[in-house]
Amino acid sequence: MGDSIDLSGDGGVFKSILRKGKADAICPSEDLPLVDVQYEGMLAETGEVFDTTREDNTVFSFELGKGSVIQAWEIAVKTMKVGEVAKITCKPEYAYGSAGSPPDIPTDATLIFEVELVACRPRKGSSVTDVSEERARLEELKKQREHAAAAKEEEKKRREEAKAAAAARMQAKLESKKGQGKGKGKGK
Numbered sequence: 802m803g804d805s806i807d808l809s810g811d812g813g814v815f816k817s818i819l820r821k822g823k824a825d826a827i828c829p830s831e832d833l834p835l836v837d838v839q840y841e842g843m844l845a846e847t848g849e850v851f852d853t854t855r856e857d858n859t860v861f862s863f864e865l866g867k868g869s870v871i872q873a874w875e876i877a878v879k880t881m882k883v884g885e886v887a888k889i890t891c892k893p894e895y896a897y898g899s900a901g902s903p904p905d906i907p908t909d910a911t912l913i914f915e916v917e918l919v920a921c922r923p924r925k926g927s928s929v930t931d932v933s934e935e936r937a938r939l940e941e942l943k944k945q946r947e948h949a950a951a952a953k954e955e956e957k958k959r960r961e962e963a964k965a966a967a968a969a970r971m972q973a974k975l976e977s978k979k980g981q982g983k984g985k986g987k988g989k
Contacts, residue, residue, distance in 0.1 A: 805890075808880060813895040814873045819915065822882030829879050833921035834865045836878055845890060845911040851903070860919050871896050874914070881918040889914045 805817040829836050837860040841853040854861050863869050865879060873891030881887055896912045897903065906912070 808876050809873075809895060813892045814876050815890040816877045816880065817888045818885060819888055820884070820886040820917075822884035822918070826882035826884050827921050828882050829865050829918075829921045833923055835862065835922040835924060836865060837862045837919040837922075838878065838916050839919055840914050840916045842912060842914045844906070845913050851905055864924070873912075874916070878916065878918060881916070883918050883921060886915065886917045889916055 805815045808814045808816050827833060839854045839858075839860055841850055841855050843850045863874075865875060868875070870878075871891070873889055873895040876895070877887065877889045890911065890913050892911055893909050896910070897906060898908065
């Protein structure tokens with residue numbers, strides 16, 4: 802534990818695990834995009850804490866993939882398991898950057914967050930079962946549409962072949978009639 806992993810691939814977001822989640826713990830996913838975290842944010846340069854949920858023991862909830870949190874969190878929280886505590890270090894371009902930086906955070910500051918993933922949940926009004934069933938239903942509809950499109954294409958191909966065969970028969974009849982007509986005329 803504690804080995805730092807470059808999650809962004811460009812040195813912008815590093816994560817090191819301070820405490821692992823249990824082996825069978827769940828992770829955020831398309832079915833479980835709502836997450837609850839506890840965190841403490843500090844300036845890398847000074848170690849000064851600028852935001853925390855730990856003082857009042859609250860959780861911060863958000864939905865991954867909606868852009869409601871800094872990019873570093875979008876990247877890092879997806880890689881966590883419930884119960885895991887990670888140290889996330891992010892460069893300004895993955896944090897607040899020049900746009901929307903809170904007043905007490907310099908726009909060029911590298912930030913460190915100690916984040917604990919407390920829970921993952923499905924969106925309101927759906928359960929994991931509902932989401933899985935809906936995904937399966939949509940997948941089945943997609944297969945049915947693809948099958949219907951293939952059948953329609955096959956039918957179109959058969960019609961075109963039948964048309965071509967009929968045209969060839971007509972052409973052959975016309976050719977044979979032309980041949981018969983010429984033969985009769987010569988014989989007279």
